Amino acid sequence: MTVRVPAPLRELTGGREQFQLEARTVDEVLEQIRRIEPLLAGRLFSDDGNVRGFINVFVDGTEIRHLESGRRGVRPGAVVTIVPSVAGG
Amino acid sequence: MNENEREPVALTPEETLRYHRQIILPQVGPQGQDRMKSASILLVGAGGLGSPAALYLAAAGVGRLGVVDGDVVELSNLQRQVLHDTPSVGRSKTESAHRRIARINPDVQVEEYPVRLNSDNALGILEGWDVVVDGSDNFPTRYLVNDACVLLGIPFVYGAVFRFEGQASVFASPGGPCYRCLFRDPPPPDAVPSCAEAGVLGVLPGLVGTIQATEAIKLVLGIGDPLVGRLLLVDTLPMEFREVELRRDPGCVVCGDFPSITSLIDYEEFCGGATAPLAAPLERPQVAEIDVEELRARLGSGRAPVILDVRENHEWSISNLGPYGARLVPLGRLQEVLSELDPEEDLVIYCRTGHRSAIAVKQLASVGFDRALNLRGGINEWARKIDPSLPTY
């Protein structure tokens, strides 16, 4: 599945706009992000492993905090969207 | 017969002519147009987002438009802030907005608020408006607008832009989520790049601001499906529009079931003093550093390090350490030149203020460059302390 890296966070991926990963659950998605893009992961997750309050991670349009533990399966080809807070106006 | 046509409405013949193209829309009709005429919309920020929103809302015949902005028009605004024009440079943005709106549609009543919104004035300014359009350019104002709108029960149309990407939604509408439900915490203040530094495609706020105007009109008319509970993501390079689902957070501190914020707080403090326009919340990685005095001493000592500048081309043309052998390698291309660098050699990396270079040093350290140092304060610090002939920016 494809993870799109939003512009404000691309400094952390050496300019990469997107990357691929293989995962069957949300937890695996997060694990793969940590492995493939450790700097990006450092921005996304706080020390306790939770997504920080100024960033959101959506899988197929649903924020992962809203996915019940029993429903954390991820379909092949799911779209992972990272939404950072931006203030530009 | 359309139900909108049943009641007599107070449109003049001239208004009927001016708004004919939208009056003939069944979803609008003369009654919808009359509703527009009695509606009031407040624009927070008359910048990139507020500009197109103001133009379209004025043209559409919104009866009363408020404009809050404490800035004056600057030349560098005109690339995207289409509400203002070259002769307006140096004037207050609210005055410039007022003049332009009056020329587009003299029937629109304009209220100018030439101030920066703060906790003391926000409730007084926002109270009584039907809809607020948030086109501000900094986090403290965004949280302030959110909290004030939630407390006052006014829906607000959110929009934000960065480089080629934008976001839009409708917050604080009854039962819907608020900005804090999406972004619980503000990003850390020590963050780059700012929008002024990172840039923004001029058309992008035009696109997002026009979406905001569309949503504001839908809210006023009560038509269609507003962007409540949905965040629209616009990416102009691939030209993709995506949508993600938002939910009201029952634990939200301001709109939740047991809110802890029941009056406005100090938003500068809440955002850690992040008064500058910010995007890209990034803390600076902890890396080995060198300060500008030490670098100067090393340059004259025969132990001169190799210097890398990880900024962009145009920044190099503003100021650079080329005379000391510095080489320009924009951060995004660092990986490509690794093979040309010697991990045994002393490296000093700099950027504008030391943030991007800290990321570069961290990236280099992760592939074995243990002798890379970050120039603390960047080239701006060098210009301030060592070489005042260089401009800062």
Ligand SMILES: [Zn+2]
């Ligand atoms: Zn909320």
